Amino acid sequence: MNPSDLPAEADFRAEVADWMARHLAGRFAPLRHRGGPGDETAHAALRREWEQEMAAGGWIGLGWPRAHGGRELPVALQVAFHEEYARAGGPGRIGHIGETLLAPTLIDFGTPEQQQRFLPGIRAGQVVWCQGYSEPGAGSDLAAIRSRCWLDAGEWHLQGQKVWTSLAHESEWIFVLARSTPGSVGRDGLSFLLVPLAQPGVDIRPIRQLTGEAEFNEVFFDDARCAADCVVGAPGDGWKVAMALLGYERGLSTLGQQMHFSHELQLLVDAARASGADRNPGIRRRIADAWIGLRTLRANALRIFAGGDGAAGPEALTYKYAWSNWHRSLGELAMDVMGTAGDLQAHDDPLRRLQQVFFFSRADTIYAGTNEIQLNIIAERGLGMPRG
Ligand SMILES: Cc1cc2nc3c(=O)[nH]c(=O)nc-3n(C[C@H](O)[C@H](O)[C@H](O)COP(=O)(O)OP(=O)(O)OC[C@H]3O[C@@H](n4cnc5c(N)ncnc54)[C@H](O)[C@@H]3O)c2cc1C
Numbered sequence: 001m002n003p004s005d006l007p008a009e010a011d012f013r014a015e016v017a018d019w020m021a022r023h024l025a026g027r028f029a030p031l032r033h034r035g036g037p038g039d040e041t042a043h044a045a046l047r048r049e050w051e052q053e054m055a056a057g058g059w060i061g062l063g064w065p066r067a068h069g070g071r072e073l074p075v076a077l078q079v080a081f082h083e084e085y086a087r088a089g090g091p092g093r094i095g096h097i098g099e100t101l102l103a104p105t106l107i108d109f110g111t112p113e114q115q116q117r118f119l120p121g122i123r124a125g126q127v128v129w130c131q132g133y134s135e136p137g138a139g140s141d142l143a144a145i146r147s148r149c150w151l152d153a154g155e156w157h158l159q160g161q162k163v164w165t166s167l168a169h170e171s172e173w174i175f176v177l178a179r180s181t182p183g184s185v186g187r188d189g190l191s192f193l194l195v196p197l198a199q200p201g202v203d204i205r206p207i208r209q210l211t212g213e214a215e216f217n218e219v220f221f222d223d224a225r226c227a228a229d230c231v232v233g234a235p236g237d238g239w240k241v242a243m244a245l246l247g248y249e250r251g252l253s254t255l256g257q258q259m260h261f262s263h264e265l266q267l268l269v270d271a272a273r274a275s276g277a278d279r280n281p282g283i284r285r286r287i288a289d290a291w292i293g294l295r296t297l298r299a300n301a302l303r304i305f306a307g308g309d310g311a312a313g314p315e316a317l318t319y320k321y322a323w324s325n326w327h328r329s330l331g332e333l334a335m336d337v338m339g340t341a342g343d344l345q346a347h348d349d350p351l352r353r354l355q356q357v358f359f360f361s362r363a364d365t366i367y368a369g370t371n372e373i374q375l376n377i378i379a380e381r382g383l384g385m386p387r388g
Contacts, residue, residue: 020044020088030091038356040215051095051125051195061123069123075305082259098129100253105245108234132162132176140373143186149178154228155345158221168204168217177242180235192238194230211359249368250320264357267350268334277337286333293326317382324364331358
C-alpha cells in the first residue's frame with residue numbers, strides 16, 4: 001500500500017476512539033471490558049453481534065491485503081487500533097481465531113475458491129472458527145496426531161478426538177489436522193481440513209477451567225464429513241500449512257489481547273492504592289518492573305513485526321515467550337497486591353477481574369506452545385543448536 005494513502009496515526013487514533021465511543025454504547029454498553037481471557041462466557045450472544053458491528057465499521061481484517069477485503073494497515077496502525085480499542089473497553093473478541101489465524105493462512109495457502117468462499121464470512125464477523133490441533137497424546141508433540149481422515153465418494157471423512165479446543169461451542173467451523181496417509185508417522189501424511197461443526201458426526205463437550213469458565217472443549221469426530229475441496233494445501237502436506245498458522249499464532253495474532261494488559265495493570269495499581277499495598281516497597285518495585293516490561297513488549301512488537309507480515313524473522317521466536325511470562329507474573333503480582341481479599345471469591349468487579357488474570361495467565365505459558373517448547377525452538381531455530 002502506498003504510504004501516502006495511510007492515515008496519520010493521530011487522525012487514525014481519533015477515528016477509532018470516536019467510533020468506539022459511539023458504537024460501544026447503548027445496547028453494547030454492557031460489553032465494556034468484558035469477555036477477555038477468564039471471562040469468555042460473558043454476554044456471548046451480544047459479543048457475536050458486536051463482531052458484526054465491528055465488521056460494519058471496517059475494523060476486521062485490518063492487516064489483510066486489500067485484494068482479500070482487508071485494509072492492509074501497517075503494524076504501527078494495527079497497534080494503535082488495538083490500544084484505542086482496549087482504552088475504550090472493547091470486549092474480548094469471539095472471531096479472532098478466524099481473523100488472525102485462519103485468514104492469513106488461507107491467503108498464503110488456500111485456493112482462490114477457498115479464499116472467496118471463507119474469507120468474506122470472517123471479514124463480515126458472521127462465521128466463527130476454532131482450531132483442532134491438540135489431541136490426548138498430541139500436544140507439544142503435535143506430530144503424534146492420531147485422528148484419521150480419508151477421501152471417499154467426493155467427501156472427506158474424519159474420525160478421532162481433539163481436546164482443549166477454544167470456543168468450539170461458539171464456532172461454525174473448525175480447521176483440523178488429521179492423518180490422511182494410512183500407516184504414516186510424524187509430520188508426514190497429515191492433511192489440513194476445513195470442517196463444518198453443525199453435523200451429526202461432531203460432538204462438542206465443554207471442559208471446565210481453573211477460571212470457572214468453560215472456554216475450551218473436547219471435540220469428537222465420528223465419521224464427520226467435509227467436501228473434497230475443503231483441504232488446504234495438498235493432501236498429506238498439512239504439516240506445512242499447520243506450522244505456518246502456528247507462526248501467526250505465536251506472532252501478531254495476540255496483539256489485540258496484549259493491548260488489554262495496560263488496563264489490567266491499571267486495575268492492579270488502583271487495587272494497590274485502595275488496599276495500601278502501594279506502601280510496600282517490594283510491591284512498588286514489582287509494579288514499576290511490570291510497567292517497564294509492558295513498555296518493552298510494546299516496543300518489541302513494533303520492532304519485530306513492523307516491516308513484516310505477522311510471521312517475521314528469528315527475533316519473533318522470542319515474542320510469545322516474552323509476553324506470556326510477563327502476563328503470568330502480572331497475575332502473581334495481582335494476587336500479592338490483593339492479599340487475603342484475593343483468596344476469597346470476589347464480587348467486586350475489578351478484584352474479580354484481577355483474580356481472573358491470575359487464573360487465566362497460568363494458561364498463557366501453555367497454549368500455542370509451552371515455555372519449554374518455546375525455549376527449545378529459540379535454541380534450535382534461533383541459535384542453531386542441535387535438536388534435542
Ligand atoms: C487455555 C488453552 C487454550 C487452548 N486452546 C487450544 C485450541 O484452541 N486448539 C488446540 O488445538 N489446542 C489448544 N490448546 C492446547 C495447547 O496447545 C496444548 O496444551 C499445548 O500444546 C501443550 O500440550 P499438552 O497440554 O498436551 O501438554 P504436554 O505436551 O503433554 O506437555 C506437558 C509438559 O511437558 C513439557 N514437555 C513436553 N514436551 C517437551 C519437550 N520436548 N521438551 C521439554 N519439555 C517438554 C511441556 O512443556 C509441559 O510442561 C489450549 C491450551 C490451553 C491451556
